[in-house]
Amino acid sequence: MAAGLVVTLAAAQGPAPQGGGGGGRGRGVPLQADGECPPGTTLVRVGSCQAPEFPPPTIVDYRPKTSLVAPEHPIPKAKFPVVDIHSHTGPTPETIGRLITEMDALNIRVLNNLSGGFGDALKKRIDYIKSTPYADRFTLYANGLNMFRDVAPGYGQKAAAQLEADVKNGAIGLKIFKETGMDTKKVDGTRLKITDPELSPLWETAARLNLPVIIHTGEPPQFFKPLDMHNERWLELSLFPDRRRYLVPVSFETLTAERDELFRTHPKTRFIVAHFGWHANDFARAGKLLDANPNIVLELAAILYDLGRTPRAAHDFFMKYQDRILFGKDTYAPTEFPYYWRVLETNDEYFDYYRDYHAFWKLYGMGLPDNVLKKVYYQNALRVTPGLPKNGWPR
Structure with a gap:
């Protein structure tokens, strides 16, 4: 730097x-x-x-080495097969061999690419996967007609028709990116709220097709707070200006309230709430969200730093809601997955997180039992996403 x-x-x-x-x-x-x-x-x-x-x-140069001597149990390979429901990586002819080798070493059974696109681009990606010997290792979600960039009267019906076509071509779900609801503007220049009636045909079509919708709403709540000495994400926000949300007109609470209204008004649509809804720092709030909405589940992409700093509370939450949590990682980085396995599977204490700018604190293991690990790693995903491969799982 x-x-x-x-x-x-x-x-x-x-x-x-x-x-x-x-x-x-x-x-x-x-x-x-x-x-x-x-x-x-x-x-x-x-x-x-x-x-x-x-x-x-400086905050970037202070790197103390702990004198603590504690048992260490690195976990290079997940104990059970894993569905990574939240990835943005898919195979190409140049990368597929490497990806399979890495996935096998990590015990990732299925890598689900949420950046599938729509229409011809999506079909091309799916057709390539089907042409390989690894058609049961990679899946894709569709992303909505034109990524919701031109919403106007009549858009909803067109988007619903496109989604139905994408499913026929092999998409197994619909991904809503964070820009939808937060930044995306309608044709008339107003902010596109996730509750806009024009989007209702899309949610209704997903329900009719038994198709899960994974929805990413907003950013971590700290991103909406001033960049000062009290912000625990100060370093990250100083490194990445585009993540600073404290000067934008829409607040974290407004975005999550609109999201929660969507869940309530479309109870037949099954939603996967990305990143724990950004509530992994507040398990009471996450629990209330699940209790109020039987049609939703959570996935844990990019929130390991919260689970690992409150291992007892996280353990208790996972035990209580073990049927409603899916594994997800977000960034595909083979060296980072073992940190997830270690937090979820072991009782290790005070070990490093893999990115200093995400978390300057240490992680602790949750020590989840095998029956819960199986649910989080793959069983819940198979139930929530019917389009996932049915074969190759433990009996």
């Missing part, structure tokens, strides 16, 4: 207070009125803050 881009939180808040910057026994400074230490200082004793003697490393 260029030196000009490396900014410490302390520097962003201004210089450290006078009198706290040296010797370890220097004069302390009192807490602020809000009960926090002034920027550039830390609490050293009751009511007294102090700045370090030496310039502190």
Whole structure:
């Protein structure tokens, strides 16, 4: 990273207070009125803050090595076959051999590509998969007519017809990307709400076809909060400006309220809620969402950092809702899947997450029993998505 881009939180808040910057026994400074230490200082004793003697490393350069000695049980291969219901990777003639080798090593039985497209592009991808010896290892979801970019009167019927055609061509579900509801504009220039009546024919068609709809709503709630020293995703938001949502007119609560209304008004449509609905940081809220909507299930793509920091609460949640959670990863990266296996399968403590900018904390294992692992890894996916391959699973 260029030196000009490396900014410490302390520097962003201004210089450290006078009198706290040296010797370890220097004069302390009192807490602020809000009960926090002034920027550039830390609490050293009751009511007294102090700045370090030496310039502190930046948030990207501070990489402490733990002295903790604890049992380690790396899990390179999942204990049971896995359906990755949330991927954006599909095979090509150049990559299919490598993908199969990697999937076999990880015990990924099916990789489900949510970026299937629609129409001819989708059909071409599916036809290629069918032409290979691995037609039962890769599946695709359709993405909706023109990716919902031209919604106007009459769009819903056209989109429903396109979805039906895509299913006949081999699509096994419908994926709704985060832009739909958050950023996408209708032809008249207004924000396309996920509850727009023009989309109703699509949900009704999915219900009639017994087709699951995986829906990604919004972003993590921290992305909608100011980029300041209290935001636990500060580093990620400083690295990726397009993820900052705190200056946009639509809020996290508005987006999730509209999503929840969609679930209530279309009870016959089966929805897979991507990324735990961004509620893995609040299991009580996630539970209420499931309790209120029997037509939904959750999938756990890209929220391992929350499961792994609250392993007991996560364990209890998975035990209670074991029939309503699916495995998903999102980014296909073979070196990262074993972190998921380790959190889900072991009771290991205090081990690293694979991306510093997602989580600066450590992970802990949930220690799920075999019957729950089987449900999360593949059994729930087979029930929720009838188009998945039926053969090749443990009896």
